[in-house]
Structure formats: C-alpha cells, structure tokens
Amino acid sequence: MYGTVLSTTSPTPSLVRLVLGGPGLAGFAGPGPDGDTDAYVNIAIPPAGAPYTAPFDPDEVKATHPREWWPVRRRYTVRAWDAARGELTLDVVVHGTEGVAGPWARAARPGDLLVLTGPGSGYRPDPTAAWHLMVGDESALPAIAASLEAVPAGVPVVVRLLCDGPDHELALSSPGALDLQWIHRTGGAADTTALAEAVAALRFSEGRVHAFVHGEAEEIRAVRRHLLGERGLERGDMSCSPYWRRTMTDEAWRAVKRDFVAAMDADLP
Incomplete structure (x- = not known):
C-alpha cells in the first residue's frame, strides 16, 4: 500500500504534516469515529541510491536485494483519516538532518x-474513566491531539507536554475539560526531569484515571515509576511506551528497545 503526497505543511519548526491520498490507499482501514486514537502506520523508506522506487513491496525487496538496500521502517501515528476523501494525515517530527523519516518528510x-x-493501534480514552492524563513530548503529540478529540464532553483531561519552546506548541482542543500545560526545554540537565516533575506536582482528581504516557525513554520511565509506585495506578489503566531515547539513533534504539522495556516493566512488582 502507498500514499501519494498531496500537501506538506510545517505546523511547528520541528513538525512536518503530510497529507497522503490517491489510489494507492484504496482499502486502507483507517480508524473510524469510535476507533483507537493511537492508530499508527509503518512506513518504508528506501536508502539513498536504492535500485528501486516507490511503489514497492517491502517483502519482495527483502527477498530480492541485499540487506543494504532494504527499506528503513518507521512507525507514525495517524493524525487524521478522512474516509470520505481517502486522505491520511501524518505528523512527522524532524530533528535536523539526522534520521530517515524526518529528512524524507522535510x-x-x-x-x-x-x-x-x-494501521495498528491499542489505545482510546476510556469513556468510563473519571478523568484522563496525557503526558509526552513532540513524538507523542499526534496521538495526544487525536486522543483529546475523543475525550467525552465535560470529562477532565490533564495534559503535560514537553517541547523546545513557544514556537513548538500546537493549538489543542477537546470536548473534555482540558487542563493543558506546555513545558519548555532550556537546554540544561533539568530538561530530562522536567516532565516527571510536572506530573509529580499534579493534584490528582477523585476517581479512576486513564493515562497515556509516551515519549523519550528515560523520561517516560520516570513518569511510569511515579504513577505506578507513588500514585497507585493500575497497569491496565495506563498506555505507556518509550518512543525514542536521547543520545541514540533510531537504529541503535530499535536494537535495545526490547531489553529497555523489559527492564522498565521490572521496575515495580
């Protein structure tokens, strides 16, 4: 399956929004109005100089070409799916010229x-929860933005988002009672603890909370440890995933992510 780029915009300096459409998306089963809000697609980008061009079958490429020509796979959240128009919107975080998907999107x-x-998926704000907590950074922003739109009217939803500064903020809205705070990095050591400290400073509402905690590995691990160990959240009431890790390339992180997640899971009994 493939999408044709219809338009590109830059909602923030570090974000590229791709709108895809065309006949290559025929049969795409995007999330419906009541579907999961963290739906994601796996994209496949050929290395520079590859002896093939899109559209291609990734499995066929792997079967007929040496490893150095295999496409690089990356996972991105579906920001929006317009089934009537057959248009898929993806928000891609770009960190300079490094990586694969970011420079391609730029x-x-x-x-x-x-x-x-x-797409794959696994999370949607639980309509039976008393309130919602969403925590992350730019990498989690598309999923949080989509999830906010699915919070029931009037239900409290607390959001803490880490970014590089005011220019990197996006306008977010929700039918729920939104408590949104942006936390800005300063370039110092405190950046690595700012998200966990913001969550620790929260005054929790009464009733069961449903949490979504995604972003940089060590930051998310600290937030998870606090929520489970000190706030007493049930594991089943939290969607938690380390999307990336500071100082690591995408490839290096993918190589160790499984072990990191296992260690994170073992933090608390």
Whole structure:
C-alpha cells in the first residue's frame, strides 16, 4: 500500500504534516469515529541510491536485494483519516538532518509516494474513566491531539507536554475539560526531569484515571515509576511506551528497545 503526497505543511519548526491520498490507499482501514486514537502506520523508506522506487513491496525487496538496500521502517501515528476523501494525515517530527523519516518528510513534495502498512493501534480514552492524563513530548503529540478529540464532553483531561519552546506548541482542543500545560526545554540537565516533575506536582482528581504516557525513554520511565509506585495506578489503566531515547539513533534504539522495556516493566512488582 502507498500514499501519494498531496500537501506538506510545517505546523511547528520541528513538525512536518503530510497529507497522503490517491489510489494507492484504496482499502486502507483507517480508524473510524469510535476507533483507537493511537492508530499508527509503518512506513518504508528506501536508502539513498536504492535500485528501486516507490511503489514497492517491502517483502519482495527483502527477498530480492541485499540487506543494504532494504527499506528503513518507521512507525507514525495517524493524525487524521478522512474516509470520505481517502486522505491520511501524518505528523512527522524532524530533528535536523539526522534520521530517515524526518529528512524524507522535510524534502517531500506533492506527487511523491510513501509506502506503508497498517494501521495498528491499542489505545482510546476510556469513556468510563473519571478523568484522563496525557503526558509526552513532540513524538507523542499526534496521538495526544487525536486522543483529546475523543475525550467525552465535560470529562477532565490533564495534559503535560514537553517541547523546545513557544514556537513548538500546537493549538489543542477537546470536548473534555482540558487542563493543558506546555513545558519548555532550556537546554540544561533539568530538561530530562522536567516532565516527571510536572506530573509529580499534579493534584490528582477523585476517581479512576486513564493515562497515556509516551515519549523519550528515560523520561517516560520516570513518569511510569511515579504513577505506578507513588500514585497507585493500575497497569491496565495506563498506555505507556518509550518512543525514542536521547543520545541514540533510531537504529541503535530499535536494537535495545526490547531489553529497555523489559527492564522498565521490572521496575515495580
């Protein structure tokens, strides 16, 4: 399956919004109005100089080409799916010229093709929860933005988001009673603890909370440890995933992520 780039915009200096459409998305089963709000697709980007072009079958490429020509796989949250128009919106975080998907997105132009599979998913704000907590950074912003739109009217939802500064903030809205705070990095050592400290400073509401905690590995681990160990959240009431890790490339992080998650799970009995 593949999408044709229809438009690209930059909602913030570090975010590229791709709108994909075209016949290559025929049969795409995007999340419906009541679907999971963290739905994601796996995109496949060929390395520079690859002897093939999109559209391609990633499995066929792996079967017929040496490893150095295999496409690089990355996972991105579906920001929006317009089934009537057949248009898929993805928000891609770009950190300079490093990585694979970010630079591809920054250079993308209408008519370019992006090969993808999915979607997969696993989270939607629980309508029976008394209130909601959503915590993350730019990498979690698309999922949090989509999730906010699914919070029932009037239900409290507390959001703490870490970013590089005011220019990196996005306008967010929700039918719920939104308590949103942006936390800005300063470039110092305190950046690594700012998110966990913001969550620790919260005064929790009464009743069961449903939490979504995604972002940088060590920051998310600290938030998770606090919520489970000190706030007494049940594991089943929290969606938690380390999307990336500071000082590591995507490839290096993917190589150790499984072990990191196992260690994180073992933090608390």
